[in-house]
Structure formats: C-alpha cells, structure tokens
Amino acid sequence: MTIRTRKELQGIGGYSQGRSAGPSWFKLSSNENPNEPFPEVLEAVQKHTAGFNRYPKPVSTELLEKIAARYQLPASRILLGAGSTPLLYQAVAAAAGVGDEVMFAWRSFEAYPLLALPTGATNVRIPLTEDGRHNLPAMAATITEHTRIIILCSPNNPTGPIITTAEFTEFMAKVPADILVVLDEAYVEYVTNPEAVNGLEEWEKYPNLMLLRTFSKAWGLAGLRVGWALVPEEMVGAMRLVGIPMSVPNGSAAGAIAVLDLEERVFERVRETIESRELLVQGLRDLGIPVPDSESNFVWIPTKEAQVAFDYYFDHELILRAFPPEGIRITVGESASVAKLLETSRELVEKLLTN
Numbered sequence: 356m357t358i359r360t361r362k363e364l365q366g367i368g369g370y371s372q373g374r375s376a377g378p379s380w381f382k383l384s385s386n387e388n389p390n391e392p393f394p395e396v397l398e399a400v401q402k403h404t405a406g407f408n409r410y411p412k413p414v415s416t417e418l419l420e421k422i423a424a425r426y427q428l429p430a431s432r433i434l435l436g437a438g439s440t441p442l443l444y445q446a447v448a449a450a451a452g453v454g455d456e457v458m459f460a461w462r463s464f465e466a467y468p469l470l471a472l473p474t475g476a477t478n479v480r481i482p483l484t485e486d487g488r489h490n491l492p493a494m495a496a497t498i499t500e501h502t503r504i505i506i507l508c509s510p511n512n513p514t515g516p517i518i519t520t521a522e523f524t525e526f527m528a529k530v531p532a533d534i535l536v537v538l539d540e541a542y543v544e545y546v547t548n549p550e551a552v553n554g555l556e557e558w559e560k561y562p563n564l565m566l567l568r569t570f571s572k573a574w575g576l577a578g579l580r581v582g583w584a585l586v587p588e589e590m591v592g593a594m595r596l597v598g599i600p601m602s603v604p605n606g607s608a609a610g611a612i613a614v615l616d617l618e619e620r621v622f623e624r625v626r627e628t629i630e631s632r633e634l635l636v637q638g639l640r641d642l643g644i645p646v647p648d649s650e651s652n653f654v655w656i657p658t659k660e661a662q663v664a665f666d667y668y669f670d671h672e673l674i675l676r677a678f679p680p681e682g683i684r685i686t687v688g689e690s691a692s693v694a695k696l697l698e699t700s701r702e703l704v705e706k707l708l709t710n
C-alpha cells in the first residue's frame with residue numbers, strides 16, 4: 356500500500372534551488388548578494404551561537420522596533436518570517452481556501468504558484484506584457500467574486516521591470532477593498548527609476564495593502580532567513596494563526612538588527628551592483644539581445660533557447676537560471692563576472708546565429 360498524497364500535488368515541480376559552484380565559477384542563479392557578510396553582522400550573529408538548547412524568543416521585539424523606527428511604521432502591524440517566503444504562505448493561508456483565487460502575474464517569482472497548495476485555493480496567472488511588465492489592466496479585469504489575494508511583484512522577478520506609481524494607483528482604484536493586495540518588494544533597494552511604486556509611500560492609503568520586504572537580497576542575509584511584512588490591521592491576527600511559531604532564531608534577528616545599522620555601507624554595495632547591472636544590460640543590448648529594463652539585481656534574456664543558453668554558460672563556469680522556454684535570468688553578482696558574461700554571451704549569440 357502506498358501513502359496517498361493529495362492529487363493536487365501530482366505533477367507539480369517544486370521550487371528549484373540555484374546550483375552551487377566551484378571556486379572559479381560564478382553562481383548567478385539565485386539573486387543573492389555576492390558580498391561577504393560585514394564583520395559587524397557576523398559578530399552580532401556569533402554572540403548567539405551559545406544557548407541554543409533554549410527556544411528563541413517568540414518574536415524579536417528589538418527587530419520589530421528597529422524596522423518600525425527605520426521605516427516609520429507601526430510595529431504592531433509588522434510580522435517577521437524566516438525570509439519573506441513564509442509570510443507569503445501565511446498571507447495566502449489567511450486569505451484564500453478551497454474555491455478562492457490567488458492572482459499573480461506570470462512569469463514571476465517561482466514560489467507564487469506553490470503558495471496555494473497547502474490551502475487548496477486556485478491560482479490565476481495573468482501573462483506579463485511583451486516587455487516583461489505586469490499587465491495590471493488585465494489583472495483588474497480578471498478579478499472575480501472568488502479573488503481573495505492579488506500578489507504584485509515590483510521589480511518583477513525574473514524579468515526586472517517595476518510597476519509605476521501611476522499604474523499602481525490606477526490598479527488599486529479597481530480592486531475591491533475586501534481583497535488583500537500584496538506588494539512584494541524583495542528587490543526594491545535596487546530601484547533607481549523615480550516613477551517606481553514604493554510601498555512605504557502607499558500603505559497608509561490602502562487598508563487592504565500588505566508590503567513584503569526581505570533581508571535576503573540587498574541586505575545580504577539570505578542564509579540567515581529574515582523577512583518582514585507590513586500587514587493590514589485586520590489581517591495581523593489571522594496571519595499569526597497560520598504562521599509557524601518561533602521561526603526566526605535569535606542570531607538571525609541579531610544579524611538583521613546589526614545590518615540595519617550599516618545602511619550606508621549596504622547601499623554602497625547596492626550602487627556597485629547597479630553599476631554592474633547597467634554595464635550588463637547595455638553590453639547585452641549591444642549584442643542585439645532585447646533585454647528588458649532591470650531595476651533589480653538580475654537581468655532577463657528572453658529566449659526560446661533558454662536551455663541551450665543555460666548549458667553554454669554552464670560550460671563556461673557561469674551558473675544562471677533557465678526558465679525554458681521563456682528565457683534565462685542572470686543574477687548581477689561579482690563585478691568580475693560582467694566581462695566574462697558579456698564575452699560568453701557574444702560567443703553564444705554568434706553560435707546561435709551560425710547554427
């Protein structure tokens with residue numbers, strides 16, 4: 356006799372991790388921050404290496420208050436998670452059950468289609484525009500009485516473009532106030548376009564808006580697993596109910612507190628990444644590759660030859676992320692990777708053109 360799993364899970368591929376690399380390789384597959392941890396953060400984390408025979412604090416009020424003070428937000432509405440992904444699961448679990456709909460743009464963050472699995476809600480995917488942007492008018496037009504949660508990703512992973520404030524405002528005017536809208540801003544620190552929506556300027560206008568942020572990207576703490584959400588007042592209780600208790604260890608919270616004190620140095624690194632991104636985008640466009648604008652720490656190459664491209668880069672010790680058949684995503688990593696990426700891309704374009 357075999358154990359029966361839910362039929363909804365059959366045939367669904369899971370979230371695939373980026374592959375790991377040897378020392379001379381560039382691992383550019385998981386949108387990680389390539390910089391080593393700051394010594395101050397390391398020290399703060401190490402202070403918590405003893406004492407783990409005890410459970411962590413249920414919630415790090417120090418971190419909550421630090422985030423609240425930094426972003427001028429009410430601490431009572433901030434939830435912490437082991438990264439921001441669990442907070443997405445909590446939002447869906449709190450808002451959408453069997454028969455309800457979870458809407459998001461597609462292609463977007465690979466975890467989105469998985470969020471509804473535990474609750475049995477239905478995914479509604481709205482295709483991106485040709486240039487890799489959210490089609491917000493189409494999303495608004497697809498809202499039904501079953502829609503419970505809409506997830507927006509700005510900048511969009513894996514394509515890179517932002518949602519503008521004007522687009523967001525127009526969209527929110529069409530969303531009924533009883534539908535939860537999540538604005539996932541995992542990459543917001545890399546945005547330079549002044550027209551981009553920024554949740555911190557919007558949350559007070561919309562009682563149904565949830566903001567999602569992470570320490571995994573610009574802040575460089577992916578391995579510590581810390582994310583946070585600013586949650587609508589009336590969702591706080593429901594989201595706590597469906598969350599896993601004590602999921603942020605004390606050392607991770609201490610690391611996040613420490614890195615918030617290093618914001619200037621964090622943003623120096625962000626600026627370096629943005630410089631590399633611009634070199635990469637321009638270099639790829641110069642090769643005739645139609646790369647969409649990127650406001651994040653990754654660049655999207657739309658190509659039906661995604662697997663061929665992945666293999667070619669892989670043979671050149673560059674680990675990227677393929678999303679066949681739509682395209683391939685390159686994380687903007689070490690500045691030394693840019694020249695290698697561009698040279699390999701030039702060879703690949705020639706190879707594909709001559710084949």
Ligand SMILES: Cc1ncc(COP(=O)(O)O)c(C=O)c1O
Nearest residue numbers: 438439440464512541569571582
């Ligand atoms: C758009 C988006 N949201 C959320 C996350 C989740 O990151 P974490 O769980 O590390 O906070 C990612 C990670 O790649 C992402 O791309």
